[in-house]
Amino acid sequence: MQKKILLINRPEGTPDHNDFKVVEAEIDQPSDGEVLIRTIYISVDPYLRGRMNEGKSYVEPFQLNEVITSGVIGQIEDSKSDRFSKGDVVLGSLGWQEYSIAKEDTIRKIDHNQAPASAYLSVLGMTGLTAYFGLLDIGKPKEGETVVVSGAAGAVGSVVGQIAKIKGARVVGIAGSNEKTSYLKDQLGFDAVINYKTQNVPDALKEACPDGVDVYFENVGGEIGDAVLPLLNNFARIPVCGAISSYNNETEDKGPRVQGHLIKTSSLMQGFTVGNYSSRFGEGAKELAGWLSEGKIQYEETVTEGFDHTIDAFLDLFKGKNLGKALVKVGDINE
Amino acid sequence: MQKKILLINRPEGTPDHNDFKVVEAEIDQPSDGEVLIRTIYISVDPYLRGRMNEGKSYVEPFQLNEVITSGVIGQIEDSKSDRFSKGDVVLGSLGWQEYSIAKEDTIRKIDHNQAPASAYLSVLGMTGLTAYFGLLDIGKPKEGETVVVSGAAGAVGSVVGQIAKIKGARVVGIAGSNEKTSYLKDQLGFDAVINYKTQNVPDALKEACPDGVDVYFENVGGEIGDAVLPLLNNFARIPVCGAISSYNNETEDKGPRVQGHLIKTSSLMQGFTVGNYSSRFGEGAKELAGWLSEGKIQYEETVTEGFDHTIDAFLDLFKGKNLGKALVKVGDINE
Structure with a gap:
């Protein structure tokens, strides 16, 4: 039995x-x-x-x-x-x-x-591939750009941040405990971290992103996502991967409308699921395995x-x- | 003087x-x-x-x-x-x-x-080019797809709808008077029209889009934009051109958050301004002038x-x- x-x-x-x-x-x-x-x-x-x-x-x-x-x-x-x-x-x-x-x-x-x-x-499976394709195919971080990732200590977010570092971006991670933010900063080498449970996210983001935000990898939605919108640079990219903050909402999830921000900055928001990239899983898995064996990615x-x-x-x-x-x-x- | x-x-x-x-x-x-x-x-x-x-x-x-x-x-x-x-x-x-x-x-x-x-x-200037590049470069309508355009009787929207028809799409226009909706339907050949001042937009949209929405050309924002979100098909595209309903808001413009809808459908929202395409104005103006002289576009x-x-x-x-x-x-x- x-x-x-x-x-x-x-x-x-x-x-x-x-x-x-x-x-x-x-x-x-x-x-x-x-x-x-x-x-x-x-x-x-x-x-x-x-x-x-x-x-x-x-x-x-x-x-x-x-x-x-x-x-x-x-x-x-x-x-x-x-x-x-x-x-x-x-x-x-x-x-x-x-x-x-x-x-x-x-x-x-x-x-x-x-x-x-x-x-x-x-890291070599769905969550690693989610990070890989969402960040590289939609987020397209360039050297020197600022990448913000929410849910940064999670399975997807922690890989997103490390790939962004490999690509030469400045990485800001948002997570929900000091244990997590210390891990991101000390262990994974994130450039700045924000504890959304103890810090004022809009203020902390402004301070952590003096040059604005070029890529926002959205894992959580809700007020954290809202706080990024006013900081978007022109032609910013927002891969929308998850909205865990609202998954258990019983009432409609409301917040500031995004249209005005997207128009002002010609920015893009794109929802995705890793299954969209199934024909390219081999490519992603191979590159992730390479980074893992070179010690460039930890998990x-x-x-x-x-x-x-x-x-x-x-x-x-x-x-x-x-x-x-x-x-x-x-x-x-x-x- | x-x-x-x-x-x-x-x-x-x-x-x-x-x-x-x-x-x-x-x-x-x-x-x-x-x-x-x-x-x-x-x-x-x-x-x-x-x-x-x-x-x-x-x-x-x-x-x-x-x-x-x-x-x-x-x-x-x-x-x-x-x-x-x-x-x-x-x-x-x-x-x-x-x-x-x-x-x-x-x-x-x-x-x-x-x-x-x-x-x-x-039609041969900024508003025509806005329609042209927003629809074709971001919206990318395919034959048989459903294209919804708000502000449909305006300078941009009316050209968007007509280009979408040229590309073989089914076009649904949302406007604010019976004079406007009649013009769109009888004069420009839109497939369905909605008067947002007299009709319930969510209900009317559901009826006008039995196969869902593949492209939503956003000119107005606010509750009209909100009503489209639950109808998005997989891989829908939303060129975000304007949000006139909120331009005069004195308080923050709030509505349902978009993240969940974008994730569920792998849809894209992209803000833009016609200036992004300045290097291609010649191409757009030439094609628009051609359609105008062939009588395929009216204004x-x-x-x-x-x-x-x-x-x-x-x-x-x-x-x-x-x-x-x-x-x-x-x-x-x-x-």
């Missing part, structure tokens, strides 16, 4: 344990072309909150009373596929459950000797131990608790 | 006559390389409101107690330039005054036999007669009175 986590309510506002149910279920057997995977790591991500709502978004909503899915690293326990053998470590979009059945063409093998397996869920993980704490790990995202990528470690890789 | 119009106050909210002063002044004589121009047409434009405020925008603010400037068509009365002769009809950014002195490199000759002189201030003008009514013509812009380009006719061309 194994455990699975189902979504049983569409959360109103901030999700809580009552929206989920842990059930016991049989471990299925793979059919031809399928494999049985034992879960090693589960990725918990802010964007999953959107999938818990009904209605159109860039990914389909989760169905009620079905298992939740996200990025998962696992190890093959049984294979009815020519492409995979028992013991292979694989990545896929799989259920929040201890064992999964997957079709061979929905997963891919990872080399956990080249980088730790968990890195394929973060942090906030790892919650044990399948039984998966829901807690997800709920903690909205309390701003994680530094870097939030993961649940469900089991060990058998060598 | 001649008359000039000075800005004497920075308007608070909607401008009125007290913000301007008409003064009498000498008619100056041209120096070497200069010409004396008699004003024929003065262009009055919503964007001039922004220049009446203090502080940074994409063009410098007007100085207090100085003459206001905008696009002007005039005829040369006296020339100290090899490039221009008495009688030439020219276009330049000149003062709201009956006679101007201009340096030879700040004006250009127009051929008022090829198209009426006033067309060089509208309307709201002409106010007499220099003494220039301020009224400007103030009327904010009452939504103009159909097409608003102009003041100051004098006649002497043949």
Whole structure:
């Protein structure tokens, strides 16, 4: 027997344990072309909150009373596929459950000797690629420009800032604790940092960006995003990646309209999701792996131990608790 | 002697006559390389409101107690330039005054036999080029897509809609009177029209755009812009050209934040000003002139007669009175 986590309510506002149910279920057997995977790591991500709502978004909503899915690293326990053998470590979009059945063409093998397996869920995976394409394809930072990133200590934001540094930009990070801002400044070499919980963001931003803002990588939305608008330079670029501050809003998310700022500065705001760049994932993953092996990019993980704490790990995202990528470690890789 | 119009106050909210002063002044004589121009047409434009405020925008603010400037068509009365002769009809950014002195490199000759002189201030001038580059360079409408344009009966909007039709798009126009919507539908061939003063815009838009919105050409901002956001299709484009609904706001312009909508649909909002495309004006003007001569583009003008009514013509812009380009006719061309 194994455990699975189902979504049983569409959360109103901030999700809580009552929206989920842990059930016991049989471990299925793979059919031809399928494999049985034992879960090693589960990725918990802010964007999953959107999938818990009904209605159109860039990914389909989760169905009620079905298992939740996200990025998962696992190890093959049984294979009815020519492409995979028992013991292979694989990545896929799989259920929040201890064992999964997957079709061979929905997963891919990872080399956990080249980088730790968990890195394929973060810096070498979706969050790293999100940072890579959002920053370079939309933000296009140039040497000497000022790049501001919100959610800067998160899995996406911390990579955004480091890539911007590689490109020669001046990087300003906004995060929610002194632990996080110290990490960004001392460990990752950000040029300036702002703790939005203790500082006045509009004032601190003005001080941190004496030459204005050329790129604003938007991870949080809300009042932090508002505060950047008056500082935009001409032809500024705003990759809009996330708006975690509003994901749990029950009323309409209102703020200063952006039109006037965009017109005055000929600036661009572009929403995106990493899936838009799926045809170029190879290019991004290769460059990220290179920077990682050269020590030009570092990454942090906030790892919650044990399948039984998966829901807690997800709920903690909205309390701003994680530094870097939030993961649940469900089991060990058998060598 | 001649008359000039000075800005004497920075308007608070909607401008009125007290913000301007008409003064009498000498008619100056041209120096070497200069010409004396008699004003024929003065262009009055919503964007001039922004220049009446203090502080940074994409063009410098007007100085207090100085003459206001905008696009002007005039005829040369006296020339100290090899490039221009008495009688030439020219276009330049000149003062709201009956006679101007201009340096030879700040004006250009127009051929008022090829198209009426006033067309060089509208469809063949800045407003036509604004429509052309904003729609084609940012909006990029494809055949069969739905293009929504607000301020649709204005000088920019009416050209936007017609170019979108030329490109094979389905065009929905939003305007503020039945006279305007009838003009758009019956005269210009828009596929659907909405009178925002008598209809519920969100409901009417939903009905007019059963396949969603691919391009929204933003001229007005405010609640009309808000109403488009929930209808955006994936990879929608929003050229942000104007926000006339908020130009006279005294309090901060607030509305639903756009981030969530942009992320869900991977949509783009890009502010612009026609000056960004100055190196390509020739290309745009040539194509517009071609469409005009083939009868594929029509244009309307709201002409106010007499220099003494220039301020009224400007103030009327904010009452939504103009159909097409608003102009003041100051004098006649002497043949």
